Amino acid sequence: MFKKKNKFYITTTLPYVNADPHIGFALEIIQADVIARYHKSLGEEVFFNTGVDEHGLKIFQKAEENKLTPQEYCNIYAKKFDNLKQALNLSYNNFVRTTDLHHIEAAQTFWKLCEKNGDIYKKIYKSKYCVGCELEKTDSELVNGRCPIHPNLEVEIIDEENYFFRYSKYQKDLLKLYKKNPEFVVPNSKLNEIAMFTERGLEDFSISRIKEKMPWGIEVPGDSKQVMYVWFDALVNYVSALGWPEDKKKFKDFWPGLQIAGKDNLRQQSSMWQAMLLSAGLPTSKQIFIHGFVTANGQKMSKSLGNVINPFELVKKYSTDAVRYYLLREFSPTEDGDFTYEKFEQRYNADLAGGIGNLVARTLGIAKSETRSTKLEIRNKELKKKIKEVQKNFKFQISNFKFNEALASVWEIIAFCDKYINEEKLWETRNPQVINDLFFAIKEIGILLDPFLPETSAKIIKAVESKKSENLFPRIDKVK
């Protein structure tokens, strides 16, 4: 008689631990959390993965700067990122670290599968090296073939024998994947972008580095002189998190999954990683959702500009749900969104303090001295219709990653209730029927809000049940 539970897998990208947790990543993981919680509310079994990417040259250098071993450095940063769970009230159940033994072994197994398929080979890799910076440079970093920081120095060409991945082999398969599955990448503009990129032709890329120069990586199977290039190992986390390759059942149950990533990760997620999966003989991902960036006052955030928004400080100042609300409501999910304190506080006061907070307070204020029938039901046909309409739209919107629209839909019920109270002059009539309608509607708001604002949702539902008023979101005074 048991209906088999549907399984749902969602994963964020793994942030690189060379800097503190960024508000942009907070956006990604909050969006993922909404999706995860929503699927859970549908009765599905959800596996929600996140974690950190810990290998590579930059980490190696950062650790040296801080006079730590790379592992010590990573331990500190892994903790910092895992702290987001509490700060943002996240529901992930797995936090992978690419230095985990299991992940290391999985990455090596993955490598061997690609190798077995004839997709890994050795080739001379010509890297460009600036003696001034003592760093390798990419073409896109160079200006007129010279390092922009040291334009008086010639860029040296260094030959290095690396392993390469036969990316070019998968051009056709990838194009087929995109064509067959028009929602493989959301939004559609990003699918077009990656499809066009793929059509222009793919070049094999290097996937290893010489250990002597950079030891902080996963050793290439069968070659102790080389380590994997960071992202080859990092991408494997999406399957190693599920216990792959040993835990065949879990893998089969949950893979393929939904991946969420920023627009700078489009190629890695929707193309390179998919080619790797094809090479290893594993199913490609189910879907890739691409979100935009967070800007501050319309500008890119950077340390040098001093306009970096720290998610922990934001939460401390305004509360977790307020931060979640702003990022989900103000931003178009797939576009860049702007953060300013002014907009934040405007949203907060208008929607949270004056909207949901005030509605709950005024309703309970009127209702507290009244007895009401225990059974919640709606008599008002218009309200009933409105709730039904919102439920329907909400479902569609959240299924299509339109978080901002889904929240706007919920707020339609709030507006309806405010109007209803005014029109009924409820503070005079104290009509139990109307109060009952409102309780029903507010509880429904609480239920709908659960994936978005879990703490507020619980408070609302509790308030309706206990008839005890609570100040959900204290108003922020304009004068500071």
Place this chain on the structure above:
RNA sequence: GCCGGCGUAGCUCAGUGGUAGAGCGGAGUCUUCAUAAGGCUAUGGUCGCAAGUCCGAUUCUUGCCGUCGGCACCA
């Protein structure tokens, strides 16, 4: 340079071959149950510019201007 998106009220954006809509902010007003909250009303736009197709274009086509993004080894 090539390819693609966008350009609609102060701001953020919807939208349609028949002379435009929402939310927020601002203004006025009603009300007091509530977090100086809530309701209502009015105001507010030559729908980037120019030409073309059409009885008629903001909506289709072309050109131009502006803007943003992609054009590989950036985790």
